[in-house]
Amino acid sequence: MASIAPRLSLSRFFFDPIRGTALIVCGLVVWLAGASYCHGYQYLLTGQEPGAWSGSLTWSAIAVVPWFALFEWSKEPQGLEATRRPATLVALVLGIAALSINVEYLVDFCVGDVTDRFGLLVMRRVPAIGISVLLIALTRKAALRRPPNPATVELGTIAGAIDWIEAADNYIELHVGGRTVMRRMTMRDAERLLLGRGFIRIHRRFLVNRERIETIAGSNGDRVVRLVDGTELAVGRAFAPNLSRLG
Numbered sequence: 001m002a003s004i005a006p007r008l009s010l011s012r013f014f015f016d017p018i019r020g021t022a023l024i025v026c027g028l029v030v031w032l033a034g035a036s037y038c039h040g041y042q043y044l045l046t047g048q049e050p051g052a053w054s055g056s057l058t059w060s061a062i063a064v065v066p067w068f069a070l071f072e073w074s075k076e077p078q079g080l081e082a083t084r085r086p087a088t089l090v091a092l093v094l095g096i097a098a099l100s101i102n103v104e105y106l107v108d109f110c111v112g113d114v115t116d117r118f119g120l121l122v123m124r125r126v127p128a129i130g131i132s133v134l135l136i137a138l139t140r141k142a143a144l145r146r147p148p149n150p151a152t153v154e155l156g157t158i159a160g161a162i163d164w165i166e167a168a169d170n171y172i173e174l175h176v177g178g179r180t181v182m183r184r185m186t187m188r189d190a191e192r193l194l195l196g197r198g199f200i201r202i203h204r205r206f207l208v209n210r211e212r213i214e215t216i217a218g219s220n221g222d223r224v225v226r227l228v229d230g231t232e233l234a235v236g237r238a239f240a241p242n243l244s245r246l247g
Helices: 010-015 020-046 054-063 065-074 077-083 086-110 118-123 126-145 155-161 187-193 237-246
Strands: 164-168 171-176 179-184 199-201 206-209 213-217 224-227 232-234
Touching: 010 126, 020 054, 020 065, 054 065, 054 086, 065 077, 065 086, 065 126, 077 086, 077 126, 086 118, 086 126, 155 187, 164 187, 187 206, 199 237, 206 224, 206 232
Parallel strands: none
Antiparallel strands: 164 171, 164 206, 171 179, 199 206, 213 224, 224 232
């Protein structure tokens, strides 16, 4: 049987929460990019080759990585709810900026190099702040346009988007536009909720949207249903008469 895994795309990479190894890798990339920005900024400002990278790496960890963290948090349910209010977002930005500047002052004081002026500290953070706020706004806009989550909404309301359903013990797998979503429900309940919405039970494990059926191949016990996306699903003997409804 065909197994459909979630399709990755650049939009999902930006607009869906990143977790695990991917989050660590992205954090490292942002950290190194911020350090490179700091190194180049010092060169343009002084016209001299910057010193060791340790200072730039420390600055990036203090002044750039927190904005990446804010952006990633804004994609989580709690963050999405909090950042939808402009006043809350502004408060978060100001709070992180103030904390970042104070930490930088503290680090500079510890190494005996308190030379940066407040205005310069603010200006060096403007690009990271601007990018993070823009991405948060785009994420919010994308979330508002996103269709309902198949795992939470009433099954009947998304019937037209479901390609087929497979039983999985005490769960069902909803196959929706190339994604597989688990939902705690029996196949019998799913069939009852989708009654009269164009779904056909072809196997004890499979419930198919008739609009997604392209052809029926084979005969008797070898019969299969081929969907428009190329997926082939076996037809159970006890459910073969249901295919007559396609006529």
